[in-house]
Every structure is written in structure tokens, then in C-alpha cells.
Amino acid sequence: MKSLPHFCRGEVIRGFGRGSKELGIPTANFPDSVVDNLPADINTGIYYGWACVGNGEVYKMVMSIGWNPYYKNTKKSMETHVIHTFKEDFYGEILSVVMVGYIRPERSYNSLEALIAAINSDIEEAKFKLELPEHIKLREDNFFTSNPISSSALPTTTASTSQTIMNGH
Secondary structure, three states: OOOOOEEEEEEOEOOOOOHHHHHOOOOEEOOHHHHOOOOOOOOOEEEEEEEEEOOOOEEEEEEEEEOOOOOOOOOOEEEEEEOOOOOOOOOOOEEEEEEEEEEEOOOOOOOHHHHHHHHHHHHHHHHHHOOOHHHHHHHOOHHHHOOOOOHHHOOOOHHHHHHHHHOOO
């Protein structure tokens, strides 16, 4: 995938409500404007990289892009699990991520337990791969230091202006 690393940013919106409640693995969801502007060679599947909420610290992350076959979603989504325990939800905050690498394609599972085990395996793989020197340097990228504080700092026409913001590789 020649579009990696891929930088994107957007307001955290409410998703399906399954990450924390059903899976015990909270996720932050991007709006359609971010999902719809992914480069064509970013396939559905599981990715790893770095994420930052607002002007906070940069943490490791895993992201699912696609239709979540286990749940048979009809809408493509980008769900980011930031590998950090936050004290509270951050809906409405700006999430900035850099997708560094690809772990696997999305799959369906026979049980919720199998899905959770796969996600936990993805998290462990992400933690390991992000320790590689070529990936650690992206944690310090100035993309994260130029992060807007709140969604009000984003342009109101995200669809037309976001390409510059979102794809900074």
C-alpha cells in the first residue's frame, strides 16, 4: 500500500456502541467525510499506528476499516482503538492518527469470543511492530503537534478542505 503512512484527522463521533459495551475494547469512530476520503489503495482490514486526542499525548493504536463482517454492517467505518485507558469518553474531540502498517484483512468470526481474541491479538501485534525504529519516529511527527484543540478549529467544509489535512504522507 503506497499510501502508508496515511495521516488523517477528524471529530470523534458516536458509532454503533459495541466497542466498550459488547467487546470491552473502546473505539473512536471517524465521520463519513474522513472514511470517504481514504486513498483507493487503503483496503479494508486492520491497521496499526499512532493516535492523539486533541492536543494530548500520542499513543499506539489499532484501527478497523471496513464493514465489520461479524456484525454485517452496511456502512463502511473507521474504528480506532487507542491503546491507552482514558478517564472519560471524548466524543466531539479531534482524533489525529497516522496509519503506519497493515495487520490483516477483516474477517467474520463464529463467536464474539473469537472476535475479541482476534482484536486482542491485533493489539499485541501493533504494540510490537510500533517499537520498530522506522515506526517510532512517526510518533514524533509534526502532524501531531499541529493538531487542533477542538472540532471548532476544523474548517466547516471538511469534505472539500480535508484532503490537505487528511493525507499528509
